Amino acid sequence: MPKGYIIGHITVNDPQAYREYVERDTPLLESYGAKFLVRGGQSETPEGETQNRHVVIEFPDYQTAHRAYHDPEYQEIAEIRRRTATSTIILVEGT
Numbered sequence: 609m610p611k612g613y614i615i616g617h618i619t620v621n622d623p624q625a626y627r628e629y630v631e632r633d634t635p636l637l638e639s640y641g642a643k644f645l646v647r648g649g650q651s652e653t654p655e656g657e658t659q660n661r662h663v664v665i666e667f668p669d670y671q672t673a674h675r676a677y678h679d680p681e682y683q684e685i686a687e688i689r690r691r692t693a694t695s696t697i698i699l700v701e702g703t
Contacts, residue, residue, distance in 0.1 A: 612673030614642075615698040616663040622692040629688040636685065640676040641668045659694065670701040 646664040667673040
């Protein structure tokens with residue numbers, strides 16, 4: 609069965625306040641079986657436009673990634689990210 613992924617491209621505007629988002633989203637997403645494959649770190653964008661930080665979170669399947677993102681508790685936590693960063697969030701099915 610194909611895995612599900614949440615991919616985030618993020619520019620953090622308020623690093624101190626953003627920490628609360630990371631501290632709160634991690635255990636919730638892990639409760640859905642999330643595995644953080646990429647979470648920040650050095651990156652390069654040789655083509656196109658993007659944000660400064662990149663996150664790739666693997667889930668057992670696409671449906672689980674979808675449920676995790678749309679979980680009301682996650683959406684409440686995501687408001688912290690929306691206030692403290694500019695982001696593009698993508699849900700995708702992959703191998």
